[in-house]
Amino acid sequence: MSLILAAISLAGHIALLLWGTHMVQTGVQRAFGPSLRSFLNRALSNRIKAFFAGLGVTAILQSSTATGLMASGFAASGLVRLVPALAVMLGANVGTTLIVQVLSFDVAAASPALILVGVIMFRRANNPQVHDLGRVFIGLGFMLLALHQLLDALTAYSATHAFEVALAAIASAPMISLLLAAALTWAAHSSVAVVLLIMTLSAKGLVDPYQAFALGLGANLGTAINPVIEGQSGSDLSAKRLPIGNLLTRIIGITIVFAGLPQIASWMTAIDGDGARVVANFHTAFNLVVAIVVMPFLTPLSNLLVRLLPERLDEGDPGQPRYLDPSAKETPVVALQAAAREVLRLVDTFGEMLQGTKEALNSTDRRALSVLRQKDNILDRLNLAIKQYLTSIDPDELSEGDRRRLNEILLFSTGLEHAGDVLDQNVLPHLAKRLRRGIKFSREDEGELGQLLARLSTNLRTAAALFMSQDERVARLLTDEKIVFRRAEREGTDQHFKRMREGDLNAAETSSLHLDLLRDFKQINSHLIAATAYPILEQYGELMQSRMKPAPVGARNAGEN
Incomplete structure (x- = not known):
């Protein structure tokens, strides 16, 4: 019975963390979504600007999936070229690590104040944007509260036999751990929440850095799967070029890093031995290094994606033109x-x-x-x-x-x-x-x-x-x-x-x-x-320049005098 209660308690805390993350993402999207979308569209002129635009938008939205879906829509509709769109995704991957860096510090004491301010803004403000920002504050408060409760719960149950068995299974099969974290991230639609959960396990010493890093790589893999599955559907595979390109860069980076993970773990722990901080640093470093390495090769990657995923006209797509014959020009x-x-x-x-x-x-x-x-x-x-x-x-x-x-x-x-x-x-x-x-x-x-x-x-x-x-x-x-x-x-x-x-x-x-x-x-x-x-x-000369009647002649003459 105690095992069931423990599982329910942990699941409830994790659910609160996921819900808080969801509230932050939806609140920001409702408050700033259209303007962020317009900003992202304007910034897609070259890969450098696109990278920082993707980083900034994702840092605000806290969802690389949302940024990926927006960029995929631009690329699929032909509004932007594939190279800057791929750069957006590299920036988005780095941007989503920033809140993890912030929450890796002990800021749980701010939870009640954030929830209080959020509720006041959510219930009392007539301004829709302030109302949505109240939702963001409530979500942040929930996230901090959930992390604090998770630490307490993990401390209480870390000595139980079932928990030790589960952790031993993670330690014995790092590849299974990676895939498990990828599946959890895909299901939760939030790499932030999953990485925060891994940070909590690491902070309590329940997983060593090697195990935590393997789980973190899985979270990075899972978040790249969502845009592939949820992007534009149809027979035109060209709409999938951007999310598949982002997934390929993640897979290549994960494969290389996973091979050298033991050595990387020793390097990272030598720099910072704090369990939560080392996970956050690894998460940021992985995405930043992948972005730096891949950026010079975006053009050949783009050409490869175009060859592998050619454009095909979907006759059933009402948004596809039917009569614009290029040869007729x-x-x-x-x-x-x-x-x-x-x-x-x-x-x-x-x-x-x-x-x-x-x-x-x-x-x-x-x-x-x-x-x-x-x-x-x-x-x-x-x-x-x-x-x-x-x-x-x-x-x-x-x-x-x-x-x-x-x-x-x-x-x-x-x-x-x-x-x-x-x-x-x-x-x-x-x-x-x-x-x-x-x-x-x-x-x-x-x-x-x-x-x-x-x-x-x-x-x-x-x-x-x-x-x-x-x-x-x-x-x-x-x-x-x-x-x-x-x-x-x-x-x-x-x-x-x-x-x-x-x-x-x-x-x-x-x-x-x-x-x-x-x-x-x-x-x-x-x-x-x-x-x-x-x-x-x-x-035909039938359109007046003004709806006003002409002034009387005497009035016009008086004005001239």
């Missing part, structure tokens, strides 16, 4: 027609997003929002492919009419992407907030929002027809739709202030969310009009 008029046909796929995808948004207005299905975000990714990938295709056409081969049509295609494609971004970055977070707060729109509000979404769908079809026909009359009809959305926003604002004056706080919160959605719908409609109707009206 020699005949620009054919290439432009192919690009225009591809843009209509953007129209279909965005139409599905609008329909899905309408269905999600009062739905309780969170998965529906995830599906809509995936469709926005499809928009981004198709728009990128269209822009790359059109800008690769030799401009000297284009006539004046061809250049004008090329600009029209680019403008409409970009306008659809911007409209999709408004839906993804503004509308969907509002709907997610509604779900979190348990808000439900009234039948009247839902009906109005549904009608505007239906009108947006109609305007989208009109914009597509205008894109193909370039008819001035259709451009005028589409431009007049701005009046409808402007009126809806004005009436929604009046209704919101009326509810606030009446003191109905619940209705006021609903109307505030309703008003935010009205503004977003108006912005989406403006993108559609600006991308199709305005260029045509401007071409």
